[in-house]
Amino acid sequence: MSSSTASSVVGMDQTELFKATVRTLKLRRKKQGAAALSPGPSSSPSHQRTPSEFATLARDVVAFISKLQAFLLKHRKNYIDSARHLLGGGSAMSDSERDAIDSEAQKFIEGSLDRINSLRTRLNDNVTGAQMSQYRQSVFESLQDYLKKVANLYSEQRAIRIKRIVDRKRTSRLQPEKYRRLLGSTGCGRTSRSSFETSSGLRTIDREPSPAQHQLPDNDDCDSSDPGEGGREERGVRGEDGSSGTTLRNRWRRRGTGGGGRETSGNLATSSQFSQDSHLTEKERTEFAEENEQLLEHVTTMVDEVRQIEGRVIEISKLQGLFSQKVLQQAEQLESISRTTVEAAENVSEGNEQIKGVSYPCNILYHCIFELTL
């Protein structure tokens, strides 16, 4: 038995004995009270007590929060373990699904908060004494505690997910520099996809057992782009990206200092401390989550810009090819013109010679014309 550490045999349940006693008493009464039936059982009304409004409302809130908890727990395994399942091809939970779960949970939590607040207004209805009001106060507080515990579940999940994203970004950020260095040395002209994905390939070469969860979520996380053309462009893009990566990091660092000692940014380099953030309040967690979302957006927009620039550079190169062709044509034409001119000049000078030898008066005229034309 799972609960066998504590002795499961403690005390004696006398309920059966009690019920048996009640039954015997009833029988005895029936025998005795067969004569005196008048003040019999009809006098005691069935105690159907309608529970007070407060109680029904409180029960409702509890049911609502429990639904939220069930919902969270159902998806929790998938939510957290999705990265590992991806390897085995199991039920992967895409980011959009996770976002959907997050927004659902948020709505639920807000709904519960609303209900609890409405309960607060009902706290003092129909209060029949000090003990009653104290009881209601405690009920109210315990509802808040329950909601807090369930909301903790939600924020834990979220924190784990965001931590993963941040870790991924962090490790992938380190890659562009490394890749550039390697390119310089080996001069490889890979026609591969976006920087993040190639870096995943490199990572398996560079650092040995990288956790699988880093590899594949990269595929998941970054949108795949069109294959770049030519190593030259790739290098250009990489250089761009590497620099954007470092500027990102600087920007993150600066934000960290601006945040006044916030743990996340200061500890981007040592993500181990992130795991100790279970003591952060929910408010802080949501703040961090928002900040991380913003950073994520920022990075995504930068990736888009980079791709645009890539396209434009390709166009420019095409145009330049055209331009060089045209220039070559022009050169040829110029050359033919010059040849033609040279021939013409020669012809004219020959003609000049011939005319000189023929007749004097016309000579002078022709000479003049030829001289003029030369």
Added chain:
Amino acid sequence: MATSGPPTSYQNVLRDKQIAALKRMLNLNQPTPRGSVAASEPVWKVLIYDKFGSDIISPLLSVRELRDLGVTLHLQVDAGREQISDAVAVYFLMPTAANVARICQDCRAQLYDKYYLNFVTAIPRPLLEEVAKASLEADCVPQIGKVYDQYLNFISLEDDFFVLRNQMLGEVSYYALNRPDASDEEIQRICDSIVECLFSVFVTSGTVPIIRCPRGNAAEMVAQALDKKLRDNVRDPRNSMFTGDSTAIAQLSFSRPLLVILDRNVDLATPLHHTWTYQALVHDMLNLDLNRVTLLTADDEPPPSPTSSPQQRTYDLLHSDRFWEQHRGSPFPAMADAVQAEVDRYKTSEEEMKSLKSAMGVDDDESEDSDLLTDKTSKLGSAIKSLPELMEKKKSIDMHTNIATALLEQIKERKLDVFFEMEDRMISKSSLDKTVLDMISDTAAGTPEDKMRLFIIYYILSPDIAEADVVQYTSALEAVGANTAPLTYLGHWK
């Protein structure tokens, strides 16, 4: 009258078992779910107890823990109680006639929605019938959820220390047992109640002990009665407490605990001996009761905590307080040094925090020196995390400092160290520097009780004292105002 309890092996801690039983009771005797992640739905209960029940619960569960278990209100059974018709009521009482009458009254008045009756020890048949009758009359039988005999009739003060009761101690004291005019029935009654409590101990721990006792006195009576009760219970397979899952049976066969029952007469000197260790001093001087101490503070102290009246401060000396666990057996000087060391350590950590605070303020503009800043931020982060711990430590240090100061005052006033030393020497049969007579006539030292204690120890330990000497001592004692009645008893006793 505390007897040696079961050994504290890895799972056998009596206190934990008692806590588990209480929690189970508060969970309306439903098995507690073992899900670690999920929070369970709160069920709101009102806990109603009598003095016995409150003594049992108060060293084990704090109000905070009760809240977590869903107890919204806790009330005395005798207090005026109002109708709270949505609540489930959990009663935890001794099965006395008065309590049962009160329960019946509640049923008739329809105070609560459901009633869960838990009796500290087995409810006798007639009283059960009383309850049945009353509930039938009030027609609230379906509302009585459960009737349970909890068999929790003992108070666990620490992991390896329990006492049998804290109420009405006069009824079961040594005096009651041993006074010359005690009738047989009274003695029998006292033995029965002791047997009952011990039986609860063994039911809770789930083991049947091997019982050993000396012959010829009250201890033998208790031992025999307990033995009989245990045998009867084990023999009856239907109702036995001790058949359960396999681990309980394994405990039966491999490691039955040894129960040694001794009569106090074996060693009268020790309870009278003046003490020198921390916990014993607190118990002696400051009335440590159920792990709680109340100090009367002097006028010039800072304003007290909200829970105490202006001149009193109540402290709980708990299992979870690390300092207490470490030093409760240490002699007073060692304990005082330890408190001082703790205070110093706390001061240094406070200094660190302060310096960190100022450093953070200065370096806010440095954005380039990110490594240094990361360092500082992480330091600040860890400082923030350790803040609640530091607060706890401070509270505990304050408490121990106050207690130590109070003890010191008393010791100085009553010259208890001298008493202790003398008694120690007497017990170890080495020579004394002051004679007992000097001590007794020394008006600056100690209350008359202290002197009485000293003399009694002396009397007990020295087998051959001349009559004349005794008379001399008696007159000296009377001169300082001590009550010499105990001496007559001791005369008989010897």
